[in-house]
Amino acid sequence: MSKNNILKLNVANDLGYGSVKAKVEDTNIHFPSVIAIQREQDLNKPVEFNSNQEKLTYLEGMINHMDVTISSSAVKTQGRFLVGNAAIKSSLPLKAFDVNDFTGKSDNDLAIILTLSMIAAQRISLAVKNGEDLSDQLSTEINMTTALPVSEGKKNGIINNYVNKYIGSKHTVVFHNFKDPITVSLSFKNVYVALEGEVAQLYLKNSDIKLQGLIKQDFSKNYPELANDIKVSDLVKIDNLLGIDIGEGTTDLVVIKEGHANAVASTSLPTGYGNALQDAIDVLQTENMNFEARSQLQDYLAQEVSLLAKRMQTKVRQIVFEQLEPFADKIVTAASKTMRKAGANVEILYVYGGGSIPMLEQTALRQKLSQKMKDFSGGIDVPVIWINKSYAQNLNEKGLELILKAMNK
Numbered sequence: 001m002s003k004n005n006i007l008k009l010n011v012a013n014d015l016g017y018g019s020v021k022a023k024v025e026d027t028n029i030h031f032p033s034v035i036a037i038q039r040e041q042d043l044n045k046p047v048e049f050n051s052n053q054e055k056l057t058y059l060e061g062m063i064n065h066m067d068v069t070i071s072s073s074a075v076k077t078q079g080r081f082l083v084g085n086a087a088i089k090s091s092l093p094l095k096a097f098d099v100n101d102f103t104g105k106s107d108n109d110l111a112i113i114l115t116l117s118m119i120a121a122q123r124i125s126l127a128v129k130n131g132e133d134l135s136d137q138l139s140t141e142i143n144m145t146t147a148l149p150v151s152e153g154k155k156n157g158i159i160n161n162y163v164n165k166y167i168g169s170k171h172t173v174v175f176h177n178f179k180d181p182i183t184v185s186l187s188f189k190n191v192y193v194a195l196e197g198e199v200a201q202l203y204l205k206n207s208d209i210k211l212q213g214l215i216k217q218d219f220s221k222n223y224p225e226l227a228n229d230i231k232v233s234d235l236v237k238i239d240n241l242l243g244i245d246i247g248e249g250t251t252d253l254v255v256i257k258e259g260h261a262n263a264v265a266s267t268s269l270p271t272g273y274g275n276a277l278q279d280a281i282d283v284l285q286t287e288n289m290n291f292e293a294r295s296q297l298q299d300y301l302a303q304e305v306s307l308l309a310k311r312m313q314t315k316v317r318q319i320v321f322e323q324l325e326p327f328a329d330k331i332v333t334a335a336s337k338t339m340r341k342a343g344a345n346v347e348i349l350y351v352y353g354g355g356s357i358p359m360l361e362q363t364a365l366r367q368k369l370s371q372k373m374k375d376f377s378g379g380i381d382v383p384v385i386w387i388n389k390s391y392a393q394n395l396n397e398k399g400l401e402l403i404l405k406a407m408n409k
Contacts, residue, residue: 012403031085032084036095135180147194
């Protein structure tokens, strides 16, 4: 640590519509992209502990207990926020990214609130490990990589404006969990904004051995006649390809031509898996089922329930799945338009992102994409590779890590 308690942090920040996937120094972080704005009557009493060890454990896990106010010229929304898991557990109304409007992440205070809160929480965790005095203001200087959807990031001036929100302001986050608040000051030294999907392709091209093994597994299962002649190391090095990143609020279609992103052909579909979940919530409410937020519905679908509750969960799953097939058709249509712009030299298609997992398991998207690719290749198979769910959500974050390492050399 440098003098005056200014700790330098390196942050790879994949800020998704549904969740934040990040790495702060050596710590991997994953939490829902939601906040809850507290009213006076919602405020909790300061946390008390039965032992010093209990207090240390709580402080080291501050990412799960974010109760903050933020002072920053980049944040217009005022108030005291519960952030991420703390918001989910509160039962207060949740504020998430609106997957239906056309406002981008870069214009939304939520992006800044989530990012500043996350980094400040990790600064506290590191202060505890370093034995710092939490009554002093904790300071940090940050190098960060992050990303925006393709269609948003391609707009003139958007990336520069987004970078300036971080670099052009001093930010202070105050945690109100305790009788004596903890104050964290953040300043950003370097911020690099990539494009979602493109940065995922960067990691695919530099994939680790485990990911290469999973790609080989998918390729061999679906294209056994090709797998005998083509090595996985050759697959990941292909320079002409299409990547489809199915997220919560957008689906990015990224064309790589001769090893470089083709900005003209690459595009974003302003629809993601979250839109299907939102449609499902509308149906569920007409069926008198009490779901209000996408994060709440996702948690319910993922949890183990009792045998008595199984019937309701099965019904909820069915309603969600009914919304997915029309979404699959939208993706295929977008892929067709992208292929028309890309030309005839796309050799392989990769599908990834958090939304790719349910789309593989519950729809015919794979078959539809395979057929559509044949329509552009004279009937010849263009391999469609589905990235395994253990990596699907994290490719952008891992690509951002690679860029961060290059920045720091």
